[in-house]
Amino acid sequence: MQRRHFLKLAAAASLSGCEMRLPWQAPPLTVLRPGMAAGHALRDGLPAPDPAREREVEVAILGSGVAGLFAGWRLAQQGYRNFCVLAGPEPQGNAAGSALGGIPCPRGAHYLPLPSLESAHVRELLAAFGILRGNPSSARPEFDENVLVHAPEERLFINGAWQEGLLPQHGLEAEALAQIERFTARMQALREARGADGRRAFVMPLALSSQAPAWRALANESFANWLTREGFTAEALRWYADYCCRDDYGAGIEQVSAWAGIHYFASRGGHAANGEDGAVLTWPDGLAPLTRQMSATIGAERLLPGMALRVTPRGAGVEVLCLNGAEAFRLRAKRVVLAMPLHVAAHVLDLGEFGFDKARDLPQSASWLVSNFLLDGFPREASEEHPLAWDNLRYGGDTLGWVVATHQWIRAARPAQTVFSAYHALPPSTGRLWLQNAAQDELLELAGRDLRATYGRDFERRIQQVELTLRGHAMAIPAPGFLQRPGIAALRAADQHILFAHADLSGLSVFEEAAWWGEQAAHKILT
Amino acid sequence: MPHRLLILSVFIVASCGLAYELVAAALASYLLGDSVLQFSSIIGTYLFAMGVGSHLSKYIKDEDLLARFIDIELLVGLIGGVSATLLFVIFAWVAAPFRVVLYALVFALGVLVGMEIPLVMRVLNARKAEFAEIVSRVLTFDYLGALVVSLLFPIVLAPQLGLARTAFLFGIANAGVALVAAQAFRAELRQATALRLRASIVLLALIAGFVGAEAVTRWSERGIYGDQIVHAQTTPYQRLIVTQWKDDLRLYINGNLQFSSRDEHRYHEALVHPALSALAGARRVLVLGGGDGLAVRELLKYPGLEAITLVDLDPAMTQLFSTSATLTALNQHSLTNPRVQVINADAGQWLETAPGSYDAIIIDLPDPSSYGLGKLYSEPFYRLVSRHLSDTGLLVVQSTSPYFAPHAFWCVVTTLDEAGFHTFPYQAHVPSFGVWGFVLADRHGRYQPPKAYSVPLRWLDAEQTASMFRFPADMPRPEVEPNRLNNQALVRYFEEDWRRVIR
């Protein structure tokens, strides 16, 4: 080695010395609890300062999650200008993104299934952003390959080895394999199932599903019950179904209704001209880029920081008392869209006026932990037969695996650093309290459980930074009975000065559903 | 007399001890790179092990001192002598446990060497020499031995003998000390004959090793590469090996042949000139991959080119081909030419952010043997490339063999079609590769192969060119999917095709 080169190296090493960590020092940790302080302040009814200023606007959208932004996007796209979006305590809500060490990564939602024909609103959105190409209502549109998940897509660690795909196969007994095959065929058939009203039984958005009582009755029992009744008893199959429900609904087969469980498998029949069935769309920071693009169409001038404290009907309009930091202001609007979770909406407005009974109608919510680990290099794989995939899961436990934020990068070599994002849905009954009280060590233990089990020390020593996002009230659980809540039906139907838009109106939380209620609100405003 | 002999042995023993340490460290930095790390960790391990050895020496009983000293010499000679050759063979044949063996050897040697000096001191002490005198003499010769080797090693031994034979040479010296000591002290030793016999066998074995070392290293090199290795380096991205046999230089990346200097001109003439000679006004050219500078050498034949940008992932690769005398003779110093700018970056990342458009883009990347490389043969990647190509510009992609890997080759063609290019696939015969394939592409389908070449070429001419664009009947175009990031079809085709060919 040349001396000059060596000196340069030495200089570089000493320069970066401040970032070096001794083995016993824990990596820098950030714990985020988006919306918690604001939500609890609202619940406790803290007094607000007098408003210092006032702003008049035709439509005020309160909340900048997927539902609020979609409503705003649709208005702007239709040339409607006189509106604003109040961001709320967490801009982008559950679809927010982050970046660690300059690497974008998700803090919540991370993928979108290929939209089915009925998800026309999502297809239109994707077409507007150039992600879906050609005719948005064709059965097999083309998608931007940059965001179609790259191969290898998923792998499962089961019976001591990795296998391709998440559906358990490796090392299973014939009976379990047969049941899994039967289950897959059954769900495939249920995609085409129709009710007496001619509609498909399980549709995304769920509001377009058949209303026939025969199908809706499935919403009254648990998915676990239904599986047993149908003879789906194999442990591997039940674990898989449970995993899918936990991954999307934040609760397992014992807690979610059979209707919701089946909906997961039977509602997403989208195809791509240039991707395999069952492919998903994903960005390095999850779905955050979609919220950013919607915000861009809405325009920065219409996005206001701050949260709503109180919504009061006043004459032919609505007054909204808002708080931004320490400063209060008032919005006067002809119409408002409450694009916030219902448990928050219940504190800014008396929902009883709409026939909404909190005790009866408010869904139980699931709690989530999203853990981003910035890693120096990629931990060593025990075998290269099934290399690191976008989504990596371990069979058997109640964890949800991890996704790789740099997976979609177009690179010949792996980047020097990456982010692994691990997901955990906590047990519905105890999860929220646990999140609130757990010590940092306990949070970290859960956050890294799968990764330590897979990579051991090699994972540990590569960690440069950790960001934990704790979501106590992350999403509504589609428990038995969730389709029969009169209060929810009332909020969906509201069409006067106050409209509602949030995934809570579906009772299950996915991008398409949230966007659907944004679409409905925009539609009411535009017609 | 025995006194002097022991002091002399200290000198030899000390030189040997240092020599093994240097051999191990030099070999490690040669094979693994990062010499600062290798030297410092090996010296550290070695010194620590010597401490362990000194400590252990106290467990040797006084009456066994001489016999154990001779045993230790033999063991040091044996382990140290074969160390370099053994490591090299392990590195050549089984890559994984190399570091483990390396540090185990260094540690074992350190422990044994660490026992030597305390033992000699105790032997002398037992002979009632004055203690102060012993310490002073022994340590003087100890340090003197170290000095001699530290000078000899880099100046004479390593360059003249090579690492393997240097190690054997010092092994012989150790065993020699043992034999001489067994002879000189035979009166005091209980099993003098057995010791002498052992010493002679080890000595002979080491001498045989010294003679045969060259052959063993060549054999292990040939085990992988067929020829003698003149450069071996493991970088963060790949393993680079340059071999030479007579006038044939070869580059291997991760064990795959990249070129042979015998016929690389065919490959690089075919890669560059059908495009460049069809572009009269070309000024700016981009090369992705091609860190060997051979494509750039061909490009530099066009005086009209003002700027050639080469983007290669691995700084070690472009560094090697910018500085090594044999290799720069081959690429005619192309990488240090003032018209050439070398950038070390991942082509995917670089294209995402770099501005500028080029009249020709030459993609000379390794074959699509991994998902990472597969991404650089995908439709979105070609669309990204397309953003950097001038409207009338030409793109050339090395596309593996249409004969051995037809699905892979035509998959590249189909992917380029899909990305909106008009494609002109062609193939050339490169003896060390067999039939090799390239895809030329433009935006408007106007490309015409050159009818004549104005630059000096060794192989390519108008007739060759015309026949290159014709695919004979035994190379039909199979039905293939384009390479999508969602399915990485190309990586699959490539694997399946080559699996059929390689037995």
Ligand SMILES: Cc1cc2nc3c(=O)[nH]c(=O)nc-3n(C[C@H](O)[C@H](O)[C@H](O)COP(=O)(O)OP(=O)(O)OC[C@H]3O[C@@H](n4cnc5c(N)ncnc54)[C@H](O)[C@@H]3O)c2cc1C
């Ligand atoms: C961990 C996790 C992973 C997920 N993964 C996926 C996935 O992969 N794919 C998928 O499709 N879906 C996924 N989801 C679900 C998806 O994120 C949600 O369905 C969607 O983001 C919900 O959007 P929303 O607008 O209905 O509500 P939210 O995201 O809850 O947004 C509520 C908005 O209201 C605002 N707000 C709150 N209080 C007030 C107030 N007082 N005044 C004004 N504004 C207020 C907040 O700031 C926020 O902007 C995931 C969810 C979680 C939690």
